[in-house]
Amino acid sequence: MRTIQGPSLHLAQFSADQPPFNDLPSIAAWAASQGFKALQIPAWDDRLFDVEQAAHSQQYCDDMIAMLAGHGLVISELTTHIFGQLVAVHPAYDALCDSFAPAALHGDPDARSAWAIERIKLAAKASQRLGLDRMGTFSGSFAWPYLFPFPQRPDGLIEAAFEELARRWLPILDVCDAHGIDLCYEIHPSEDLHDGTSFERFHAAVGGHKRCRILFDPSHFVLQQLDYLSFLGHLPRLHRHGPHQGCRVQSERPPGHLRRLQRLDRARRALPFAGRWAGGLQGHLLQAGPVRLRRLGHAGMGVLPEEPGRRCARGRGLHQRAHHHRDRPHLRRLRRRAGQPCADPRHAGDPLMSPSLDSITHRHVRIDGRSVHCAILGEGRPVLLIPGWPQTWYAWRHILQALAAQGFRAIAVDPPGTGDSDTPAHGYDTGAIAATLHAVMQQLGHARYQVVGHDVGMWVAYALASDQPDAVQRLAITEAVIPGLAEAPPVFVAPEDNIFLWHFMFNQVRDLPEALIAGRERAYLTFMFDRWAHRREAVACEVYIRAYAAPGGLSGGFGYYRAIPETIRQNQQRACTPLAMPVLAIGAEHATANMPMDTMRAHAADLRGTMIADCGHFVMEEAPQAFLDQLLPFLLPDGAA
16 A cells, blocks of 8 residues: 555644643644644644744744654644635625634624735745745635525626635735745635636636645545546646545546536535545545656655554544655655656656756746746856747756756756746747846856757747847757748748648637647647657657646747747847857757758857757757757867867
8 A cells, every 4th residue: 555645634623622632732742642743733723823923933933843843743734724714705604704703803804804814924924934835725705605506696706706816815825925835725615716627717817826726635526526536637736735634435436527527416415524534535546546646736746655554543534745845855765765766856756857867956036026947957157958848947857967067057947937937927028038037047146157048948048148148158059940030931831841830820829729728738749749859759748748738838838929929029129230159059850950050140150050860859858969969069168078
């Protein structure tokens, strides 16, 4: 039997006025005696936790961590469910929800909501002080009373409810982001975020906010007759963590979608919100997809062997959580002993991740309120690596290692809107993206650096070199033509030529590509990889499919194509001044061939170029050594390897 890291106990289900459940030291000692390893602490229960003091006192937090460590316990996360419920209360529930707030706020919904919002912000600050990076919550319930309404609800009511929900939560999400905290909304009956469809709607309403995540508890899916196994495969990046609170289920369940499998339209025995039968649900879930569990969330999920005979007290299920950073070395050792490749836990379960990438540092640099993800390896002369579409920083994994070994500090980024970086609503022209990446390099301490760009990353790299000539020392570009520099291709071309052109027009269309591709990302991207790659087996297609299938992933990538008219306008101005720094242009025999060199011929004073034989579009993965044979002499001083 294999299970997840834990067990962790949610104290909200056990705290009471009687010992040992009425204060944190006592309940911690009891929890440790029952075999628990971590605690979820309810931020609203002042018998156990003072959220205001924790937000402002590091000493208070340090003392709590030390006290729990004395019992062999850690804090897995703070939870803010009661506060979250009070953020958005339907008038039908006003009187009931007053009991969750101080007496002075009873009968004043606006004041109660403002109080709850402030408490969640305090909990985010407290989480940061406690060394945590996530907390659980509820969304609140504006629309839930209208799930099965009569008379029928008027047009626009649900849209208005989600707009107001987003308006209230966006400032909270921004505060969480400022403190590095993911806000994980529990998918739960009675909440507006009660299934995958409602979460996707909310996620879109908050602009795909980076900190908007899911707290996954499968027992609540069973209660609503939802297919919790199918759900896991649809939103891999957004399942941040989730308690496995047991619930009886059948071993056979039909395939499902991100919507109800059937309505609860006939009388039946009510299921508990938190069941007492851990074994059935937990065993079925893990047997169905242990690899899928390892891929959950931004930080990944470790799957560890269950200790023989270990059961949770009172029949509670084990709790699944993303590993704290102090857990990661142990997790990696376990995977190596099991013969599993691994690197940073954020990419746990990726079959292509090499153990030699373990030393990569992953940083999120904030520029104008948005996070840009960087994968950094090595020390020395800085080199910025910009991937293309539809890839992520991971396309540079082989090049990162080689550059680090040659004395470079290699910095592979996820450009805004891709991979693990935030997805802005606009600003995808190459001038805006280049300015962002230059600011990233400055924040990392590099006033001057070399740049390498592939595909759309080549567009951005050219803009960066042109706009920041004092910062960019050398420019290497590969496998693209640059809008505004290259001659626009004709509309009517032979099919073998169109295979590299048709998506330029398709990806620029607004909204339609998302409508056609959503849920079919694998088919769309596989079509590209199959036809653009010459050595298909060398390309980490599954990594990129997962990245672009995540909510917001498609729109972020399409943003670069939709900004082509503005990029062309900018490049026509840039073309007036040829680049002065050395430029290396590389093509691939079975893709752009000599086009990168031809594109830059009139726009670089010091240009050299080559074509890599027997290679398709994804040169850094298909022919990494041949690519490095050209790149390293170019980047090294005096061309000496």
